[in-house]
Amino acid sequence: MKVVALAGGVGGAKLADGLSRALPPGDLTVIVNTGDDFEHFGLHIAPDLDTVCYTLAGLANPETGWGRIEESWQAIANVEKLGGPAWFRLGDQDLGTHLERTRLLKEGVPLSEITARFCAAWGVKPRVLPVTDQPVRTIVQTDEGDLAFQEYFVHRCCEPRVSGFVFQGAESASPTPGVLEALAAADAVAICPSNPWVSIAPMLAIPGVRGAVQRRPTVAVSPIIGGAAVRGPAAKMYAEMGIEPSAVAVAAHYQGLARGFVFDAADSELESEVARYMRWVLATQTLMRTPQDRQRLARDVLDFIGANCK
Amino acid sequence: MKVVALAGGVGGAKLADGLSRALPPGDLTVIVNTGDDFEHFGLHIAPDLDTVCYTLAGLANPETGWGRIEESWQAIANVEKLGGPAWFRLGDQDLGTHLERTRLLKEGVPLSEITARFCAAWGVKPRVLPVTDQPVRTIVQTDEGDLAFQEYFVHRCCEPRVSGFVFQGAESASPTPGVLEALAAADAVAICPSNPWVSIAPMLAIPGVRGAVQRRPTVAVSPIIGGAAVRGPAAKMYAEMGIEPSAVAVAAHYQGLARGFVFDAADSELESEVARYMRWVLATQTLMRTPQDRQRLARDVLDFIGANCK
Numbered sequence: 001m002k003v004v005a006l007a008g009g010v011g012g013a014k015l016a017d018g019l020s021r022a023l024p025p026g027d028l029t030v031i032v033n034t035g036d037d038f039e040h041f042g043l044h045i046a047p048d049l050d051t052v053c054y055t056l057a058g059l060a061n062p063e064t065g066w067g068r069i070e071e072s073w074q075a076i077a078n079v080e081k082l083g084g085p086a087w088f089r090l091g092d093q094d095l096g097t098h099l100e101r102t103r104l105l106k107e108g109v110p111l112s113e114i115t116a117r118f119c120a121a122w123g124v125k126p127r128v129l130p131v132t133d134q135p136v137r138t139i140v141q142t143d144e145g146d147l148a149f150q151e152y153f154v155h156r157c158c159e160p161r162v163s164g165f166v167f168q169g170a171e172s173a174s175p176t177p178g179v180l181e182a183l184a185a186a187d188a189v190a191i192c193p194s195n196p197w198v199s200i201a202p203m204l205a206i207p208g209v210r211g212a213v214q215r216r217p218t219v220a221v222s223p224i225i226g227g228a229a230v231r232g233p234a235a236k237m238y239a240e241m242g243i244e245p246s247a248v249a250v251a252a253h254y255q256g257l258a259r260g261f262v263f264d265a266a267d268s269e270l271e272s273e274v275a276r277y278m279r280w281v282l283a284t285q286t287l288m289r290t291p292q293d294r295q296r297l298a299r300d301v302l303d304f305i306g307a308n309c310k
Numbered sequence: 311m312k313v314v315a316l317a318g319g320v321g322g323a324k325l326a327d328g329l330s331r332a333l334p335p336g337d338l339t340v341i342v343n344t345g346d347d348f349e350h351f352g353l354h355i356a357p358d359l360d361t362v363c364y365t366l367a368g369l370a371n372p373e374t375g376w377g378r379i380e381e382s383w384q385a386i387a388n389v390e391k392l393g394g395p396a397w398f399r400l401g402d403q404d405l406g407t408h409l410e411r412t413r414l415l416k417e418g419v420p421l422s423e424i425t426a427r428f429c430a431a432w433g434v435k436p437r438v439l440p441v442t443d444q445p446v447r448t449i450v451q452t453d454e455g456d457l458a459f460q461e462y463f464v465h466r467c468c469e470p471r472v473s474g475f476v477f478q479g480a481e482s483a484s485p486t487p488g489v490l491e492a493l494a495a496a497d498a499v500a501i502c503p504s505n506p507w508v509s510i511a512p513m514l515a516i517p518g519v520r521g522a523v524q525r526r527p528t529v530a531v532s533p534i535i536g537g538a539a540v541r542g543p544a545a546k547m548y549a550e551m552g553i554e555p556s557a558v559a560v561a562a563h564y565q566g567l568a569r570g571f572v573f574d575a576a577d578s579e580l581e582s583e584v585a586r587y588m589r590w591v592l593a594t595q596t597l598m599r600t601p602q603d604r605q606r607l608a609r610d611v612l613d614f615i616g617a618n619c620k
Contacts, residue, residue, distance in 0.1 A: 041409040078406025096388025099351040
């Protein structure tokens with residue numbers, strides 16, 4: 001069964017990792033959000049891409065959810081000593097990734113090709129595609145003005161009140177070569193439990209992507225459990241957008257895009273409400289604390305797809 | 311006695327350090343070569359400036375002569391793992407310097423202002439001025455074509471045969487604010503034992519600098535001892551330029567620019583030859599192995615200046 005996963009940050013990376021353990025390598029393509037990418041210190045930083053690749057490579061820091069395992073912090077400590085901004089915690093190993101990516105981008109190598117080379121070096125088996133090679137930048141509209149995503153997310157700790165989102169450059173961007181082909185060839189598409197507003201939406205805003213997802217049997221996994229996000233600001237964003245955060249809100253969000261919906265067994269009392277927006281629903285354990293959890297959820301999602309899409 | 315030192319890499323940094331221990335902080339200005347600067351991985355790297363500042367701050371690695379003490383190498387190890395260029399050994403702490411400098415340059419802060427801020431953070435007492443805030447790039451003309459300085463110096467280990475030098479941008483660059491004023495107010499100028507071809511010459515190529523040095527009592531210290539450079543390619547460059555490398559060659563090089571010349575006691579048999587090019591000469595121990603050596607040479611240079619320039 002050929003599967004395409006749409007992934008953003010930590011939750012997406014974890015399910016992608018589970019899927020990569022449950023499927024033969026050639027059968028999984030992971031399409032990754034680049035709306036979080038930004039320039040910092042002159043380097044091109046791609047947080048979601050790195051989280052997904054580090055996780056698939058077994059190099060991710062299990063405690064922070066971002067960055068590298070066994071990381072050191074000499075460079076950023078010296079930046080801080082010099083009075084520079086240290087709010088974005090660049091680890092020393094992680095910096096190697098940003099340095100080499102920036103160098104190759106300046107040489108004109110597309111981000112997707114760089115990602116393929118890095119994945120080969122790290123031993124990542126599934127195909128990982130940044131959704132586009134062109135710059136797309138998520139802007140968070142807040143009561144304190146428009147903020148670049150990392151400014152909102154890391155520097156301001158998601159504190160400003162959100163009123164909307166803009167995906168700068170998305171309309172004129174085109175999907176990375178292979179994205180539409182992988183979607184067209186997919187037996188199913190899995191929308192990972194990533195933030196619907198800022199991890200999944202930027203990808204869907206790129207011309208052709210939403211339609212290609214819509215045409216396939218698509219299953220979304222809720223990042224909201226018991227009214228709260230497992231991590232990150234998804235629930236806070238729903239509330240500030242005037243929507244009660246819940247698995248139901250996520251199901252409503254993906255109505256018309258996904259046919260299947262996986263949400264947490266803790267929310268099973270919401271099943272009938274969720275079913276108003278989705279053709280197939282599955283309540284199961286979606287929290288991924290351990291590598292076994294990732295694999296089990298991946299199996300549940302694949303079985304759910306298998307049972308519903310013939 | 312107000313002294314201006316012209317310095318390039320390691321030898322220049324060591325004498326500047328000796329002078330900074332021998333003079334009250336307000337009396338020493340160190341003007342530093344920027345012809346070695348280059349862009350690498352999108353970062354602005356200023357090797358001579360860093361060597362001088364790290365040395366004055368007591369942060370320099372005493373074994374390598376470049377980079378930081380107690381350095382780690384996680385970032386460049388990851389670059390290498392990704393197949394990127396690792397010939398320029400960027401340490402993790404050192405990277406902090408390049409990151410913050412690059413960030414400030416992109417904000418429009420001049421290199422001289424950045425250097426002043428960094429020196430304040432590191433506790434560097436003498437004033438350190440990059441010779442110019444505009445880009446000057448030393449190109450080494452060789453039998454293998456024109457090479458950017460770091461390409462020649464680090465990547466190619468000074469192997470190609472040298473036929474000349476070009477200081478790109480020097481003619482249209484202007485001295486950093488303060489450079490000409492410091493020179494005009496100096497009781498003496500010390501040309502440190504740096505490479506005359508690639509450390510001192512790029513500074514002299516900037517309009518106004520040579521004349522300002524010429525107008526002051528100037529003393530040059532030979533970087534050549536016993537026909538060899540203490541480190542680096544100075545002797546090899548003299549030979550390839552058709553000049554026998556020796557203290558005499560250095561004295562001839564600086565004729566008309568410096569009035570005084572300090573060379574190593576090991577070469578004292580050359581005194582009469584050296585004296586053909588210089589008004590005042592001093593043979594003394596110029597090799598700086600220990601911090602005490604730096605201070606002693608600085609004292610010798612200052613006494614030599616004091617005895618000759620009233």
